Amino acid sequence: MSANDKKKELLLGNDAITRGIIEAGVGFASTYPGTPSSEIGNNLEKIAEKNGMFFEFSSNEKIAMESASAAAMSGVRSFVFMKHVGMNVAADPMLTLAYGGVRGGMVILTADDPSAHSSQNEQDNRIYAKLALLPMLEPSTPAEAKEMVKESYDISEELTLPVLFRTTTRVNHARGIVEEGDVKDVPKKSHFTRDIKRFVNIPANARTNRIRLLELNKKAAELSEASRFNFTEGKGSTGVITSGVSYTYVKEWMKNVSILKLGFTNPLPEKKIAEFMKDKEKIIVVEELEPFLEDQVLRIAKQSNLSVKIHGKRTDDLPMAFEYSPGVISALRHLADVADDNVPLARPDIALPPRPPTLCAGCPHRGIFHAVRKAVGRKEVIYSSDIGCYSLGAQPPFMMADMILCMGGGIGAAGGFSEATDQKVIAFSGDSTFFHSGITPLVSALFNGHKFTAIILDNRTTAMTGHQPHPGTGREFGGRRTEEIKIEDVVRGIGVKFVETVDPYDVKATIDVMTRAIEYDGLSVVIVKRACPLELKRKKILEPRVCEVDQDLCVKCSTCILSIACPALMKKDGIVSIDKEQCMGCMMCGRVCPKDAIKVIP
Amino acid sequence: MSERCDKGDPMKYVIQIVGVGGQGVLLASMVLGNAAMAEGHNVAMSEVHGMAQRGGSVLSTLRIGDNVISPLASDGEADMILGFEPAETCRNITLGNKSTMIIMNLDPIYPSTVTAGSSEYPGTDEMISSIKKVTKNIMTIEATSLAETAGKAVAANAVMIGAAAAVKGFPLPKDAVRGSLLNLVPEKFRELNAKAFDLGYDEMRK
Numbered sequence: 001m002s003a004n005d006k007k008k009e010l011l012l013g014n015d016a017i018t019r020g021i022i023e024a025g026v027g028f029a030s031t032y033p034g035t036p037s038s039e040i041g042n043n044l045e046k047i048a049e050k051n052g053m054f055f056e057f058s059s060n061e062k063i064a065m066e067s068a069s070a071a072a073m074s075g076v077r078s079f080v081f082m083k084h085v086g087m088n089v090a091a092d093p094m095l096t097l098a099y100g101g102v103r104g105g106m107v108i109l110t111a112d113d114p115s116a117h118s119s120q121n122e123q124d125n126r127i128y129a130k131l132a133l134l135p136m137l138e139p140s141t142p143a144e145a146k147e148m149v150k151e152s153y154d155i156s157e158e159l160t161l162p163v164l165f166r167t168t169t170r171v172n173h174a175r176g177i178v179e180e181g182d183v184k185d186v187p188k189k190s191h192f193t194r195d196i197k198r199f200v201n202i203p204a205n206a207r208t209n210r211i212r213l214l215e216l217n218k219k220a221a222e223l224s225e226a227s228r229f230n231f232t233e234g235k236g237s238t239g240v241i242t243s244g245v246s247y248t249y250v251k252e253w254m255k256n257v258s259i260l261k262l263g264f265t266n267p268l269p270e271k272k273i274a275e276f277m278k279d280k281e282k283i284i285v286v287e288e289l290e291p292f293l294e295d296q297v298l299r300i301a302k303q304s305n306l307s308v309k310i311h312g313k314r315t316d317d318l319p320m321a322f323e324y325s326p327g328v329i330s331a332l333r334h335l336a337d338v339a340d341d342n343v344p345l346a347r348p349d350i351a352l353p354p355r356p357p358t359l360c361a362g363c364p365h366r367g368i369f370h371a372v373r374k375a376v377g378r379k380e381v382i383y384s385s386d387i388g389c390y391s392l393g394a395q396p397p398f399m400m401a402d403m404i405l406c407m408g409g410g411i412g413a414a415g416g417f418s419e420a421t422d423q424k425v426i427a428f429s430g431d432s433t434f435f436h437s438g439i440t441p442l443v444s445a446l447f448n449g450h451k452f453t454a455i456i457l458d459n460r461t462t463a464m465t466g467h468q469p470h471p472g473t474g475r476e477f478g479g480r481r482t483e484e485i486k487i488e489d490v491v492r493g494i495g496v497k498f499v500e501t502v503d504p505y506d507v508k509a510t511i512d513v514m515t516r517a518i519e520y521d522g523l524s525v526v527i528v529k530r531a532c533p534l535e536l537k538r539k540k541i542l543e544p545r546v547c548e549v550d551q552d553l554c555v556k557c558s559t560c561i562l563s564i565a566c567p568a569l570m571k572k573d574g575i576v577s578i579d580k581e582q583c584m585g586c587m588m589c590g591r592v593c594p595k596d597a598i599k600v601i602p
Numbered sequence: 603m604s605e606r607c608d609k610g611d612p613m614k615y616v617i618q619i620v621g622v623g624g625q626g627v628l629l630a631s632m633v634l635g636n637a638a639m640a641e642g643h644n645v646a647m648s649e650v651h652g653m654a655q656r657g658g659s660v661l662s663t664l665r666i667g668d669n670v671i672s673p674l675a676s677d678g679e680a681d682m683i684l685g686f687e688p689a690e691t692c693r694n695i696t697l698g699n700k701s702t703m704i705i706m707n708l709d710p711i712y713p714s715t716v717t718a719g720s721s722e723y724p725g726t727d728e729m730i731s732s733i734k735k736v737t738k739n740i741m742t743i744e745a746t747s748l749a750e751t752a753g754k755a756v757a758a759n760a761v762m763i764g765a766a767a768a769v770k771g772f773p774l775p776k777d778a779v780r781g782s783l784l785n786l787v788p789e790k791f792r793e794l795n796a797k798a799f800d801l802g803y804d805e806m807r808k
Contacts, residue, residue, distance in 0.1 A: 010635045035651060117650075141671060142644075174673035175631075175647035177639055248646070248672040309656055326676035342699040344678030348692050348732035353721040355622065355689070355713035357658035393655065397718075561718050567657055570712065571719040579717075581755065 003474045007180040008063035014039035014170045016142035018150035020117060024185030026079045028111060029055045030064035034083030034117040036172035037111035037499035042466055052188045057468050060436040061086035065093045072106035073199060075190035077153055080111035097162060098132045099209035103151030106162035113169050114288045114323035124289035129164045129266035133213050135220045136164040136266035140247040142176040148229060148263060159216050170245040177462040185308050188420050208300040210463040221267040229263025229587035230272055239280035241297055246286045246324050268296055274304040284335055285312035288324050302421050309373045313334055358392060361568040362584025364459055364530035365390045367504030369398040370563045375514035380425045382417045386410035388430035388456050397565050408437025415450040424518060432462035432470040442540040443494055445523050453517045453524045456487055461530040467535045491525045498524035506528055507591040533584045544599050545585025553597035560589035614667030615773045616675045620694040622711045626759030631662040633763055635776045637782035638666040648673035656715060657712045659690055665775060673696050684766050687711050688729045697734060703739050705765050709746035741806060753799030757798035764802025
């Protein structure tokens with residue numbers, strides 16, 4: 001055991017990052033939840049206030065970026081975090097923020113998701129660092145993430161620029177031993193001093209600030225050259241240049257190689273890289289996704305007149321798609337010594353049922369999907385869907401997503417579908433999604449006279465990312481309480497004429513409302529309101545109720561399974577029964593049963 | 603790195619925990635990870651969060667040792683596969699090699715594709731024999747039933763943790779694992795979990 005008396009904990013990457021910003025004395029933090037970054041927000045919801053930090057779930061990533069920018073311009077250390085696609089939303093303020101920069105340290109975390117475990121794409125946000133001309137750091141492990149996030153604040157303040165902090169799922173959701181450090185005492189409130197040249201980017205100032213930014217990037221390059229996060233280890237004539245979690249695979253599975261591990265990855269330490277390549281027989285660049293390092297290494301080699309062969313994605317030695325793993329390193333056997341593999345067991349010769357993620361038992365989305373199907377009948381409909389648990393409605397038996405692009409994209413695209421086709425268009429949006437970016441497309445649709453039906457699935461929480469509050473639920477944490485903003489009031493306030501709110505557990509009423517909404521000649525909005533049972537369970541306010549099938553009344557028609565498809569409904573040898581462990585007692589299955597054979601157990 | 607390990611290879615033990623969202627796979631990996639840390643080992647883990655937890659397959663990787671840093675294991679690297687659910691155990695057998703000890707809970711959780719009647723769930727004997735054709739190192743346990751004996755089905759994960767601690771060559775002492783479990787569960791469930799752990803441990807030692 002270590003003689004060190006500092007507390008050590010086995011922390012999730014996201015917990016380590018949370019700890020890092022507290023130790024760095026951050027005074028303002030903001031986010032819009034998104035996997036794999038969500039746990040940071042769940043942590044801060046609980047602990048920000050007692051650490052003197054203001055934390056908010058902003059309505060979307062752009063607002064989170066803008067508010068954190070303002071805090072840092074005022075001199076308060078700020079932290080804004082989001083998943084990779086959230087950065088697309090926040091990119092507009094971010095790219096101009098770089099021009100005037102910040103006073104207090106600011107760190108912008110992007111949680112990328114190679115292999116798209118919980119995302120609609122696997123974009124590589126390191127490219128944003130080049131586009132925005134921002135310094136960037138990339139940790140490999142939870143312990144390094146904590147150290148790096150703290151040092152990022154010093155770098156940010158030295159450069160007067162925000163720092164991009166790029167993680168991936170296998171850092172955010174890795175767990176490792178992290179040592180507690182001291183909390184830096186930094187003022188959590190400041191006073192904004194006017195500096196029009198820096199912070200008012202009218203064209204004349206923007207041109208000056210562009211030069212300022214380019215100059216600061218030269219200084220950033222010097223910091224990168226000297227950074228302790230860019231280091232070499234190991235010995236060998238084969239050189240491996242790597243960053244992020246890939247470093248951990250290289251370190252454990254490659255032998256007899258010299259490693260240049262890069263943690264400060266924009267700007268790159270060009271001199272260090274050239275020096276590293278000088279005496280090597282060959283170079284292998286190991287990084288996930290785009291050849292971000294590799295292309296620059298190729299350029300640095302050329303400019304340094306080095307003829308060493310550089311292997312990577314451009315030579316087809318390594319894949320561009322999907323996250324890396326130890327297996328990807330083993331496949332480099334033709335280039336370097338790799339650790340001996342274990343021979344995996346053969347796959348058992350047995351047919352296994354697939355187990356896709358599915359909507360939970362008692363999920364209110366099942367009720368609305370069934371109602372829509374009933375109301376639509378044989379009409380040809382385009383389902384313009386969105387990001388959330390209801391994306392799972394794309395699967396059978398509902399098949400209720402013909403297109404998913406991005407947050408708010410369902411309502412936005414519906415206008416286009418309705419004008420470009422003669423098909424009926426139904427858009428889906430979640431409640432949190434509606435507040436994120438569903439209001440403006442509704443305004444635009446009304447303005448342009450689009451005719452479609454928008455369904456807003458109000459399950460009273462941001463469910464998919466782990467149940468965060470949103471404007472529609474009101475805020476009740478961090479010593480601050482706000483009223484909920486009613487979706488119906490917003491929609492009516494915009495001027496939509498057909499607005500109805502319905503409880504999806506009341507299947508018949510929902511079918512009726514949906515039938516009228518679809519027939520309506522104009523823009524119709526249906527708000528489907530019923531709290532997520534998982535959220536109620538989490539808050540310990542779910543009334544425990546369980547249903548059962550009266551086998552004497554059941555005619556084995558399977559209508560319940562075909563309509564609601566709840567995982568609590570089990571069919572074996574033609575007999576339907578209800579799993580008491582899973583059932584939430586919502587009775588949606590009972591309401592579609594033609595024989596009233598399903599009842600709540602008294 | 604490992605000068606102190608002059609007696610041979612540095613210590614390393616890899617556990618893959620497989621199951622279904624909601625079974626307590628993450629809690630089990632935390633229990634074992636904390637116990638390993640308390641015993642002075644280094645620990646690197648990776649977990650599945652987010653979408654996959656909505657009733658989907660869940661995999662948690664736990665790597666214990668002197669020099670571990672990677673959160674992912676290589677194919678076949680597992681020393682132990684802790685299978686919380688039989689079909690998921692069959693599905694993930696390639697995480698192990700011929701020396702890997704497989705502990706398989708025999709109590710199934712039917713996926714939505716099976717409950718809806720669109721796919722078949724294989725029989726228990728069929729699953730056991732399909733694994734036995736590729737390895738002899740399998741021990742089965744009825745963890746959910748044992749947990750019910752202990753008081754509640756949800757303690758099945760404690761039964762599985764107890765079973766893991768009983769396996770020959772398992773690098774963590776029983777008391778360290780048991781202590782770590784009781785440390786992590788809420789006080790009012792401590793007795794239940796202690797009982798479930800012991801039932802799992804004793805079942806494997808029979």
